[in-house]
Amino acid sequence: MATTxxxxxxxxxxxxxxxxxxxxGTTERALNGTILRDYYTTKRRWSLKWTNLTxxxxxxxxxxxxxxxxxxxxxxxxxxTFTVLVDIDxxxxxxxxxxxxxxxxxSFTVEQQ
Amino acid sequence: MSFTDNVRNLEHLLEIxxxxxxxxxxxxxxxxxxxxxxxxxxxxxxxGSQPQQPWTATFTLKNVDNRYSPTNSSSPIYAYTSASMLxxxxxxxSMIRPSVATERVFTGYIDTSGSSAKNLNFTLHCVDNAHPxxxxxxxxxxxxxxxxxxxxxxxxxxxxxxxxxxxxxxxLFVIPFSWLDEESVWTEMNxxxxxxxxxVYFDRNGDLIFESxxxxxxxTKRTTSQHTFLASNIFDVMTPFDWKNVYNRVLVQYEPRxxxxxxxLYENREPITLQPGQTRTVVxxxxxxxxxxESFVNETHYVIVNAGGSDLSGDVTIxxxxxxxxxxxxFENTGSELAYVNRFDIxxxxxxxxxxxxxxxDAADSDVGDPASDAIKLLEVGxxxxxxxxxxxxxxxxxxxxxxxxxxxxxRINGKGYPTLQPLDRVTIQxxxxxxxxxxxxxxxxxxxxxxxxxxxxxxxxxxxxxxDISDYFVIETSAFDDSHRAYY
Numbered sequence: 001m002a003t004t005x006x007x008x009x010x011x012x013x014x015x016x017x018x019x020x021x022x023x024x025g026t027t028e029r030a031l032n033g034t035i036l037r038d039y040y041t042t043k044r045r046w047s048l049k050w051t052n053l054t055x056x057x058x059x060x061x062x063x064x065x066x067x068x069x070x071x072x073x074x075x076x077x078x079x080x081t082f083t084v085l086v087d088i089d090x091x092x093x094x095x096x097x098x099x100x101x102x103x104x105x106x107s108f109t110v111e112q113q
Numbered sequence: 114m115s116f117t118d119n120v121r122n123l124e125h126l127l128e129i130x131x132x133x134x135x136x137x138x139x140x141x142x143x144x145x146x147x148x149x150x151x152x153x154x155x156x157x158x159x160x161g162s163q164p165q166q167p168w169t170a171t172f173t174l175k176n177v178d179n180r181y182s183p184t185n186s187s188s189p190i191y192a193y194t195s196a197s198m199l200x201x202x203x204x205x206x207s208m209i210r211p212s213v214a215t216e217r218v219f220t221g222y223i224d225t226s227g228s229s230a231k232n233l234n235f236t237l238h239c240v241d242n243a244h245p246x247x248x249x250x251x252x253x254x255x256x257x258x259x260x261x262x263x264x265x266x267x268x269x270x271x272x273x274x275x276x277x278x279x280x281x282x283x284x285l286f287v288i289p290f291s292w293l294d295e296e297s298v299w300t301e302m303n304x305x306x307x308x309x310x311x312x313v314y315f316d317r318n319g320d321l322i323f324e325s326x327x328x329x330x331x332x333t334k335r336t337t338s339q340h341t342f343l344a345s346n347i348f349d350v351m352t353p354f355d356w357k358n359v360y361n362r363v364l365v366q367y368e369p370r371x372x373x374x375x376x377x378l379y380e381n382r383e384p385i386t387l388q389p390g391q392t393r394t395v396v397x398x399x400x401x402x403x404x405x406x407e408s409f410v411n412e413t414h415y416v417i418v419n420a421g422g423s424d425l426s427g428d429v430t431i432x433x434x435x436x437x438x439x440x441x442x443x444f445e446n447t448g449s450e451l452a453y454v455n456r457f458d459i460x461x462x463x464x465x466x467x468x469x470x471x472x473x474x475d476a477a478d479s480d481v482g483d484p485a486s487d488a489i490k491l492l493e494v495g496x497x498x499x500x501x502x503x504x505x506x507x508x509x510x511x512x513x514x515x516x517x518x519x520x521x522x523x524x525r526i527n528g529k530g531y532p533t534l535q536p537l538d539r540v541t542i543q544x545x546x547x548x549x550x551x552x553x554x555x556x557x558x559x560x561x562x563x564x565x566x567x568x569x570x571x572x573x574x575x576x577x578x579x580x581x582d583i584s585d586y587f588v589i590e591t592s593a594f595d596d597s598h599r600a601y602y
Contacts, residue, residue, distance in 0.1 A: 025123070026565040031544065032344035036529055037120045038565040 001078035003048075005064040005086075005110070006071035011050060011057045017076055018047040022111060044082060046075055047090075049107035058093075058104040065091055065106070070113050084110040115214035116531050116566075119346070123566055124211055127172060129223075130203040131193040142174040144234055145563035146206060148219055151314070151536030155556050155573065156358075156516045159310050160365055160494045160509040164303035167243035168315065170206060170219040176228055176235035199226045204239050205319070208532050208566055216532035218560065220319030242315040246272055246299035253293045255404050255437035255464065260284040261309050264291050265302060265323050272298050274321050281323040282332075285309045286508070289501050290370050290464055292402050292437030308499035310512050317535060324537070326512065329579065330588050330601055334538050338552055340531060341541040342570075347528035350544055355521040359490065361479035363514045366495035367506040369467040372404045379440070379459035386453055387429060387446035394443045397459060402437040406461030409433065416456040425452045437464075469495070472506035476518035492517055511602050515580050522574035524553060530560045530568035540572060554578060 002009045025039025050061065064071065065086050073084040090109040095102050127143045128136040148170035158165060179185040183194040193202070206219045221241035228235045240247075249272050256264060261284030269279050286309040293301055306313040310326035329335055342350070378399040387393060409415060411426040419425050428448025434441040440459055446452045477483040481490045494513065500506055524542050534540070538555045553572040560568040575583065587598035 024564065028348060028565070030119075030345050030528075031347055031349065031546075034119060034345040036346065036348075038123050038529070038567075039121070040123060040564070 001074070001076060003076045004072070004074045005061075005084075006067055006073075008060060008064050010061050010064070011053065012076060013048045013050055019075065019077075020045045020047075043112040045109060045111045046073070046084075047107065047109045049105070051103075051105045052098070053104040053106060055102065055104070058106060061106055062093070065108050073110055083113045085113055086110050115210055116208070116216065116529070116533070117340075117346070121529075121566075122211055123562075124209040125562065126207040126209055126215070128205050131190050133203070136205070137190075139174065142176075142180070144173045144175055145561070146170065146172045146218075147561040148559070150317075150558040150560075151556055154355075154358075155312075155537070155554070155578075156513070156521075158307055158312050159513045159516070160307050160497060160500060164300050165312060165314050167247070167299075168219065168221070168241040168317075170204075170221065170239045170241075172204070172206070172237045172239065174235045174237065175233070177233045179228075181226070181235035181237075182228055199223050199237065201244065204237065208530075208562070217317050217319075218532045219317060220315070242319045242321070243299050246302070247297060249298045250295045251293050251298055252295050252436040252439055254435065255290060255292045255402055256288075257290055257404070258287050259291055260287050261305055261311065261325070262323055264288060264305050265313065268293070268298055268302055268305075269321060278319070279321040279323075281321075282311070282325040282328055284311070284323075285325050285327060286502075286505050288499050290402075291499060294402070294436065294438035304497050305499050308497055308505055308509075310509055312537075314536075317532065326508075327601075328537075330583065330586050331591075334535075335554065336583055337539060338541040339538045340534055341543060342526050342528060344544050344546070347526050347544070348567075349527045350542065350547060350549065351525040352547065352549070353523050353525065355523055356480075358492075358517060359480050359520050360492035360514075360517045361476050361481050361484045361487070362473065362489050362491045363476075363510050363517065364471050364473045364491060364493045364495075365500065365506040365510040365513065366469050366471055366493070366497075367500040367502060368469050368498060370464050370501055371467075372462050373465045375407070375460055375462055377458055378403055378406070378461050378463055379457075381454070381457040384453045384455050385444065385457070386451065387444055388451060389446055389449050392443060392445040394441060397440045397442060397457070399438050399440065399459065399461070399463075401463035401465065403461035403463050406435055406440065406459055409459075414458050414460070415454060417452055417454050419450045419452060425450060428452060429454070470503070470506070472503065472510045474510040474514045476514050479518040480520050508602055516578060519577070521577035522551075522553075523556075523577075524549070524551070524570075524572040524574065526570045526572065528568065528570070530562070530566040532566075534558065534568075534570070539575070540570070542572065551575070 022043045022045050023039050024041050027037045030036050070083050074081050087109040092107045094105040127139045129139050130136050150168045152166035180188050183198050202223045207215050207217045209215045221239045222244040223237050224240045225238045262281045302313050313323045316322050379397045417426045417429050430445040432443040475484045536555050541552050542549050553574045557571040585599050586601050592598045
């Protein structure tokens, strides 16, 4: 299935797309080591990466990645559509020279709102 | 308790009564919350003139859209925030365990507030339901021989706290004379309760509570452990001793009072002029509080004339409202001439005080030595006008001496927050590595909520508070009538 972010279809990210869960709450250990956990809920998180992007592909992805507002996201496994925020601090953009010109490796994380 | 599980799914409910009528749910905007319950060491409440500090709470709210900014005219609550600058608006906060329980943590009013432009948030600093009482200054008539709880009911009624919003123990002592003269209701309530070693406070539900000294033996929350802190449910425990406030002599001052014969209590110094048709209200502050005042009689108590000196008393209506230490008199000139109230005297039977008396008590077995042979370390309690009898002073001095003569063992526990635990609750502490297996009373709770709901509990060991095991004391309607029990005081 197509990966979309902010209504824009992106080139399929490299495999594997690392998915995970975030605990909204805290986990601490008591004096004797017992785990004490208070939580509100859990949220989903995805780490996306692309290698050897063309300039056009890079521009499409970066336009959505740099949007600080909430966006709709469909992960490649078609698990559904989620409202997410891009973790802008996690954006990594690495250009490199190839025989056919400049290519880009990009990665960032999105978190369910 | 429903919040004792090691793994807790928590939600919260923050409500603000913007319009003074309906609660608005602001939970979605809450970023963090914290609060303090019971900020005065409990021994300081014994007879002292220091009021119990109200419980406080601080709420930090998301304010990206400037919802709470009182200058933002686009905010849907602008009508309320701009009118009050958020001051004095009712607020309440509860912790929720979905499908398990909802427990109120704080009920009070917004006191101060402000925004952070950098963090795009808004912070509300709140005070419990004592907030309006701290602002309310009242005058009363002179009350004679009121039991402590009876006088507290009088003051609660005065500020609109009805029977459904208060829970008062029966007081142990009768206060011979009590009154307010434009004084803070909260401060006076505290002094009245403290005059017999009791305490008043607003609990987490916002109800006004008076607990007498007798509550230490009769109130279930003080006689039965409400929670056990274990190594499996706390993060840390510290065990400091309070050596600083140890005394080997206590002195409690009392101020005997009696009603004397009739004297002049007020004399006006300058004429009061009344235009035709004019109504004027004059506050006449009496030199002493009065048990009764004489009715006002023309030419005996006052003289009202025109510019030529002719009597105009028939044209002026006098309507007094009498309090213990002031009379508010409304003059209405119903005539057609300018009237002068040239003399206005108030006579009555005043309350007079004897010189302040001292009740002094030594503790030969004090941790700081015997005052008969060692340096004297004196704790003086005075300035409470409701301690008027030697019986009150003796009672307080004995209780106080037994609680300050030795260093007090304190436990400071960091752990999970439990909304139902409040100051004065009896709790148990068991931690084998620190060698702890004790009971004590919570003095102070500092709670915080930001993902986790945690708290620091300051607890005084019960052996630092009661001389003997709580089961040793004789309790009316509970203990068998035999010689195996001790009298409390």
